[in-house]
Amino acid sequence: MCGIVGYIGHGNVYDILISGLKRLEYRGYDSAGVALVAESGQLNVFKTMGKVSNLEAYCAQKDTQAVLGIAHTRWATHGEPCDNNAHPHFSEDGKLAIVHNGTIENYQILKDALAEHGCNFYTETDTEVLVQLIEYIKVQNNCELIDAVREALKQVVGAYAIAVVERDNPDQIIAARKSSPLVIGIGDGETFLGSDGTPFVEYTKNVVYVKDEEIAIIRRGEPLKLVDFNNKESKVNVDQLQLSISQLEKGGYPHFMLKEIFEQPMTLTDCIRGRVVNGGEHVMLNGVFTNIDKFKNVNRIIIVACGTSWHASLLGKQLIQDMCQIAVEVEYASEFRYSNPVITDRDIVIAVSQSGETADTLAAIQIAKSKGAFVFGISNVVGSSIPRETDSGTYIHVGPEIGVASTKAFTGQVMVFTMLALSVAKLRGTLTEEQIKDFASYIVRVPELVEETLALDEKIRHLSLIYTYARNFMYLGRGYSYPVALEGALKLKEISYIHAEGYPAAEMKHGPIALIDSEMPTVIIAPKDHLYDKIVSNVQQIKSRGGSIIAIVTKGDTVIKELADHVLEVPEVPECLTPIITSVPLQLLSYYIAINKGKNVDMPRNLAKSVTVE
Ligand code: M6R
Numbered sequence: 001m002c003g004i005v006g007y008i009g010h011g012n013v014y015d016i017l018i019s020g021l022k023r024l025e026y027r028g029y030d031s032a033g034v035a036l037v038a039e040s041g042q043l044n045v046f047k048t049m050g051k052v053s054n055l056e057a058y059c060a061q062k063d064t065q066a067v068l069g070i071a072h073t074r075w076a077t078h079g080e081p082c083d084n085n086a087h088p089h090f091s092e093d094g095k096l097a098i099v100h101n102g103t104i105e106n107y108q109i110l111k112d113a114l115a116e117h118g119c120n121f122y123t124e125t126d127t128e129v130l131v132q133l134i135e136y137i138k139v140q141n142n143c144e145l146i147d148a149v150r151e152a153l154k155q156v157v158g159a160y161a162i163a164v165v166e167r168d169n170p171d172q173i174i175a176a177r178k179s180s181p182l183v184i185g186i187g188d189g190e191t192f193l194g195s196d197g198t199p200f201v202e203y204t205k206n207v208v209y210v211k212d213e214e215i216a217i218i219r220r221g222e223p224l225k226l227v228d229f230n231n232k233e234s235k236v237n238v239d240q241l242q243l244s245i246s247q248l249e250k251g252g253y254p255h256f257m258l259k260e261i262f263e264q265p266m267t268l269t270d271c272i273r274g275r276v277v278n279g280g281e282h283v284m285l286n287g288v289f290t291n292i293d294k295f296k297n298v299n300r301i302i303i304v305a306c307g308t309s310w311h312a313s314l315l316g317k318q319l320i321q322d323m324c325q326i327a328v329e330v331e332y333a334s335e336f337r338y339s340n341p342v343i344t345d346r347d348i349v350i351a352v353s354q355s356g357e358t359a360d361t362l363a364a365i366q367i368a369k370s371k372g373a374f375v376f377g378i379s380n381v382v383g384s385s386i387p388r389e390t391d392s393g394t395y396i397h398v399g400p401e402i403g404v405a406s407t408k409a410f411t412g413q414v415m416v417f418t419m420l421a422l423s424v425a426k427l428r429g430t431l432t433e434e435q436i437k438d439f440a441s442y443i444v445r446v447p448e449l450v451e452e453t454l455a456l457d458e459k460i461r462h463l464s465l466i467y468t469y470a471r472n473f474m475y476l477g478r479g480y481s482y483p484v485a486l487e488g489a490l491k492l493k494e495i496s497y498i499h500a501e502g503y504p505a506a507e508m509k510h511g512p513i514a515l516i517d518s519e520m521p522t523v524i525i526a527p528k529d530h531l532y533d534k535i536v537s538n539v540q541q542i543k544s545r546g547g548s549i550i551a552i553v554t555k556g557d558t559v560i561k562e563l564a565d566h567v568l569e570v571p572e573v574p575e576c577l578t579p580i581i582t583s584v585p586l587q588l589l590s591y592y593i594a595i596n597k598g599k600n601v602d603m604p605r606n607l608a609k610s611v612t613v614e
Pocket of ligand 1: 353
């Protein structure tokens, strides 16, 4: 959460920072600010509540001339969103400014100690404590900024990516990270900083991923220097940023979310490219084939994830159990990390995360590794922390997902799980070659079937008008459709703020059925699968209690069509592939309901795309 940007070079500092902030706004958007250092040795900090556009309006009449600067877009952790708590924060003498993504867990202890030495605090944030600490050390030790930052960070417990600038030094930015992402872009005579590479993708593709407990010394006209907390210099590895500017634009769609929903035929094609080969003859997930022994001899698989990735993981469990006959558990990463899990070296832990930066998932990985498990990552963002922290893994390759509500990443994750299960089934001989070929031949058709499903767009848009003002929704499904129900409910609540519950359909009679009345619509995911007859009974139970039903059914369904108020027909696929198809109309339904309510679907309230705090 929170996005940080920095720039030193010959370009227009303010413009580069603002456009960088706009790209990072998906990480948090309750306030924004910039700190600009002018050649004359002046430090100007401008910050406002709300979006980056508010900041731009606020700065319109200000002097934004600068030779370097840092900037921030915030997702509040300590202190309410307001101008005063917005970043950058500065030291009491006004000489230092800092931007920070993360949380300083021991900030209160540090704050009390600094207060005893006469420091005053003007905000409610943990970040102000850090900049005051740096200033205090600098003054006490009469040392350089880099030494003060290093000493301060030794005292800090928590997570951070920071960038610090000094009023009296228009030639230097000091940055550091621990458990929060930080990427440096190396340009021609200019250096960029970002929480990811999006702020500077049009300027350079040469990037350095700063490692945990590394401090970057960025000086005008000098090569980038990285040191650890003992001032030992480390090697600067330059990677290539795999991102293009067109991927970061809306491409004619009104919202990133809609663009990302409609991109799915393409993103699924990218996801399976090179993995399902010869028109569906073979499935070959590299991360599995480079770890044959691990997957062949695995005793148990534990999948850890959060949010939508957790829903995809539930489907991963079903796929792996069905195809590979391996016991699989799925845990919320946030619970797993504190559950004292029992893990052996024959267990594989799979960590799933679109962003690759989710703090709880990263912590779960550390626990699993410390207990000897082989950890396999499934991520989308190339070069993010999870792929770097795991023993092996695979990317879903669906391109940058900007909308806070995850859509194409979900279908990509489910597709990767499908290919993973088929690859492992091949190794373990739990499916015949014929069966694998059969599934694989369907996989290559999935993109076109998703395209066909997207043709429901207009129908769903009309349908959404009927349900826009419902105050509660129930989502039900069984088997492979149960995680889809959870995901459908999550999508609706996060962008429309309508309360929605996802349930396994058969559980309904154990309690939730009490909620059913004419004002509680139910979305039933009921494709033709081995539980179809069972779900028909559930539909009848809701109908007989006056509930209205929107059903997602397989094309040609006649039984549910008779019972439901509205049906959305989707193409027929093998049961294990139904989630990729049935989740698409649910994405569209949430999108249109939220739009009808005038909500900001790309930046829903209180949320952020990348949850890098606990
Ligand atoms: O980046 P991750 O997949 O680790 O993120 C996990 C969740 O924060 C994320 O899926 C969240 O639930 C989304 N907003 C869902 O749309």
